[in-house]
Amino acid sequence: MEKRIMLSTPTMHGEEMEYVKEAFDKNWIAPLGFNCDNFEMEMDQYLNKGIDDGFKTLALCSGTAALHLATKLSGVKEGDIVLCSDMTFAATVNPVSYEGGKQVYIDSERDTWNMDPRALEKAFEKYPEAKVVVLAHLYGTPSKMDEILEICKKHNAILIEDAAEALSAKYQGRECGTFGQYNAISFNGNKIITTSGGGMLITNIGGAREQAFKLATQAREKAPWYQHEHIGYNYRMSNVVAGIGRGQLLHLDEHRALKEKIYNRYKEGFKELPVTLNPYLENSVPNFWLTCITINEGINKNPMDLMNKLNELNIETRPIWKPMHMQPVFKDCDFIYVEDKPVNEDIFARGLCLPSDIKMTEDEQDYVINAIKEFFI
Numbered sequence: 218m219e220k221r222i223m224l225s226t227p228t229m230h231g232e233e234m235e236y237v238k239e240a241f242d243k244n245w246i247a248p249l250g251f252n253c254d255n256f257e258m259e260m261d262q263y264l265n266k267g268i269d270d271g272f273k274t275l276a277l278c279s280g281t282a283a284l285h286l287a288t289k290l291s292g293v294k295e296g297d298i299v300l301c302s303d304m305t306f307a308a309t310v311n312p313v314s315y316e317g318g319k320q321v322y323i324d325s326e327r328d329t330w331n332m333d334p335r336a337l338e339k340a341f342e343k344y345p346e347a348k349v350v351v352l353a354h355l356y357g358t359p360s361k362m363d364e365i366l367e368i369c370k371k372h373n374a375i376l377i378e379d380a381a382e383a384l385s386a387k388y389q390g391r392e393c394g395t396f397g398q399y400n401a402i403s404f405n406g407n408k409i410i411t412t413s414g415g416g417m418l419i420t421n422i423g424g425a426r427e428q429a430f431k432l433a434t435q436a437r438e439k440a441p442w443y444q445h446e447h448i449g450y451n452y453r454m455s456n457v458v459a460g461i462g463r464g465q466l467l468h469l470d471e472h473r474a475l476k477e478k479i480y481n482r483y484k485e486g487f488k489e490l491p492v493t494l495n496p497y498l499e500n501s502v503p504n505f506w507l508t509c510i511t512i513n514e515g516i517n518k519n520p521m522d523l524m525n526k527l528n529e530l531n532i533e534t535r536p537i538w539k540p541m542h543m544q545p546v547f548k549d550c551d552f553i554y555v556e557d558k559p560v561n562e563d564i565f566a567r568g569l570c571l572p573s574d575i576k577m578t579e580d581e582q583d584y585v586i587n588a589i590k591e592f593f594i
């Protein structure tokens with residue numbers, strides 16, 4: 218293939234440019250402004266569909282900024298234990314360190330590759346003082362929310378939901394990003410919709426959005442001069458970038474449907490192969506952001522060899538996110554698991570993320586499928 222087949226790249230439609238142009242025409246280039254306000258309003262409507270829990274969004278410069286504010290608002294302080302998803306991207310858990318907290322990593326279950334409720338319960342037994350849980354929905358697959366929420370409630374813990382990869386995914390009909398007290402989504406370039414860079418904090422805790430807004434705009438107090446009583450940040454989304462987001466949001470459900478089609482075509486294509494796709498629960502609808510495989514146990518093939526072979530054929534793949542407890546930077550953090558051996562180490566050793574770009578044609582996807590078939594002959 219001459220054209221490289223990519224994992225996940227931005228897909229623009231045209232409306233994005235119209236909103237951006239409007240910002241230019243009105244010279245509303247500064248942070249904040251009508252695109253930002255409208256993007257938040259439109260996203261509020263999207264997330265609150267079918268529920269009346271009053272979730273409100275705050276548009277920020279990144280998903281990481283949203284997670285940082287979520288961590289601050291949850292009250293994480295120097296030395297606090299925070300129970301965190303282990304198989305995720307580092308941005309989920311870095312803000313815990315920004316605030317001086319200490320991550321304890323929780324292994325995944327095999328049904329969704331997300332935080333194992335049994336391991337979470339075990340962690341609370343070891344760390345009854347823990348007051349905050351940070352949960353990510355990996356690759357757009359909803360976690361076992363019923364169990365997780367029950368455990369958080371039982372231990373009176375705040376839940377931060379990292380839905381950066383899971384926008385438009387649903388668990389029992391409810392949107393991911395509306396389960397925790399403080400939740401984050403991302404519009405980074407590779408996500409299901411993108412603003413080039415950006416994110417949102419989502420909360421329905423009274424006064425929390427206002428507090429986050431203040432922190433995100435340098436913590437200015439109400440005074441004619443610049444008056445500060447707290448340390449603030451410059452975390453808001455620009456009005457230009459928000460225009461891209463408004464245009465993208467019009468196509469979010471369409472993107473999700475295309476991602477699902479890619480997943481199902483892989484599933485069909487790999488019927489005869491010793492591989493398993495990233496699984497999901499029947500009561501959930503993933504957004505299928507990335508389709509991944511694991512090579513079945515007992516098959517003497519290495520996913521890194523498959524990655525290298527596909528790379529030679531101009532096909533981009535990526536290893537499964539390396540678990541946090543295996544990262545040198547977190548070597549001092551505790552890791553809790555309940556099976557004989559850590560599930561995440563096993564998924565990492567046998568797994569690979571496949572091209573899931575919605576601009577990939579059926580012919581291109583067949584080319585990927587055939588290349589993977591050849592690898593197993």
Ligand SMILES: *Cc1c(COP(=O)(O)O)cnc(C)c1O
Nearest residue numbers: 279280281306308309381403405
């Ligand atoms: C992308 C991502 C983030 C970070 O979002 P940014 O907007 O890039 O800061 C956080 N968590 C997960 C799981 C992600 O995939």
